[in-house]
Amino acid sequence: MKLTAILFYPLSLLYSLVTCFRNLLFDAGLFSSVSFPFPVISVGNLSQGGTGKTPHIEFLVKLLSEKYNVAVLSRGYGRKTHGFLVADETSGYQQIGDEPLQYYNKFKKIKVAVCESRVKGIRKLKTLFPEISVVLLDDAFQHRWVKPGLNILLTDFRFLYTDDHIFPSGKLRESKSGAKRADIIVVTKTDKVLPKMLRNHIVDDIKPKKYQDVLFSRMGYKDWVKLPDSPEINSSKEIRNILLVTGIANPYPLEDHLKTNGYNVELLKFADHHKFTSTDLETIAKAFDKIISASKLILTTEKDAMRFRDPEIELAIQKFPVYYIPIETVFHNSDLALLSKRINEFIKGF
Numbered sequence: 001m002k003l004t005a006i007l008f009y010p011l012s013l014l015y016s017l018v019t020c021f022r023n024l025l026f027d028a029g030l031f032s033s034v035s036f037p038f039p040v041i042s043v044g045n046l047s048q049g050g051t052g053k054t055p056h057i058e059f060l061v062k063l064l065s066e067k068y069n070v071a072v073l074s075r076g077y078g079r080k081t082h083g084f085l086v087a088d089e090t091s092g093y094q095q096i097g098d099e100p101l102q103y104y105n106k107f108k109k110i111k112v113a114v115c116e117s118r119v120k121g122i123r124k125l126k127t128l129f130p131e132i133s134v135v136l137l138d139d140a141f142q143h144r145w146v147k148p149g150l151n152i153l154l155t156d157f158r159f160l161y162t163d164d165h166i167f168p169s170g171k172l173r174e175s176k177s178g179a180k181r182a183d184i185i186v187v188t189k190t191d192k193v194l195p196k197m198l199r200n201h202i203v204d205d206i207k208p209k210k211y212q213d214v215l216f217s218r219m220g221y222k223d224w225v226k227l228p229d230s231p232e233i234n235s236s237k238e239i240r241n242i243l244l245v246t247g248i249a250n251p252y253p254l255e256d257h258l259k260t261n262g263y264n265v266e267l268l269k270f271a272d273h274h275k276f277t278s279t280d281l282e283t284i285a286k287a288f289d290k291i292i293s294a295s296k297l298i299l300t301t302e303k304d305a306m307r308f309r310d311p312e313i314e315l316a317i318q319k320f321p322v323y324y325i326p327i328e329t330v331f332h333n334s335d336l337a338l339l340s341k342r343i344n345e346f347i348k349g350f
Helices: 003-007 007-025 053-064 100-105 119-129 175-182 196-208 252-260 278-289 302-308 311-317 335-348
Strands: 041-046 069-072 111-114 133-139 150-156 183-186 213-221 242-248 264-269 296-301 322-325 325-330
Touching: 007 296, 007 325, 041 053, 053 069, 053 100, 053 133, 053 150, 053 325, 053 335, 069 100, 069 119, 100 111, 100 302, 111 119, 119 133, 119 311, 150 175, 150 335, 196 242, 196 322, 213 252, 213 335, 242 252, 242 278, 264 278, 278 296, 278 311, 296 302, 325 335
Parallel strands: 041 133, 041 150, 069 111, 069 133, 150 183, 183 213, 242 264, 242 296, 296 322
Antiparallel strands: 213 325
16 A cells, blocks of 8 residues: 555555444445336446446447447536536537536437436436336446346456455545445456466456456547637648647547557646636646647547637637547457347346
8 A cells, every 4th residue: 555545544544444434324224215117227446436337328328229228327527507408519528517418419219318416317207208218327326226137347457346445535425345346347448469378367356246247448549530610730741740639537548549659758647627727728728738749639539629618718728739639448358248138138127
């Protein structure tokens, strides 16, 4: 354990007691969790973020939306509004949050809504859109007022929850024992090649219950997309120099991906869900100017691109060649078939 973790241990112990007591009240039935008579699937984590929830929600949307009427319900982290809202063409990230805005922009066949109370949000969705047949809960593992029919827990390949500590000594939101509520545990952000021995070692480390499957996924990177109204780069010049601007918890897989593909990368990292300001643009501009090359651009994540569309900075950001890179979830080997089988069996149970 690091020195800082040791110093914060008393606070972590207090935090752990509070979260354990809360979970005990739910487990004992003194706090009641609401179940619904239709499929509700939760995707979440034990840590404070950075496990890849957004691309995994998108993966489930793609998997299910061809056969079912799907809705995604999120808290809408970072939004300036309150209560229940359904995303529409007027929504910006300040109204619904960056992740829900991304879902809405990418998937026109589904409903996207935000609400602090997942119970209220689910009920509102079904009242307004009774045709909805599957609800996906984004980041709801600790939201125990809802009892999802299927609970999917994500953990980062390089930062497994089994090796972490309770906040503030570590990044865990609750005790590792909370993992017992998961039906499926997905180890995310693995390398492209995952040796069987390493896979088995991680499964042994997690020690899944008999009812739990441990699956493995990695990030797949798609073609870059230019931000609307951003200036075109000179297509005759091969771009090898990138200013990578991120406001996500763990940008290391993307940075590694770019470097592995031969790009010179300067990383400018902001906090997760960071609201970009005019001062930040000055910082970005200075960092971009320091890259001594004519063949350069600014690259960001798709989630960050939602926040670059803020009207307060949108005109200023148009001065720079800014692209974002869409990310998708790819499952290893037979894990995709196993995940599909479990989800389809779960939904058919209704």
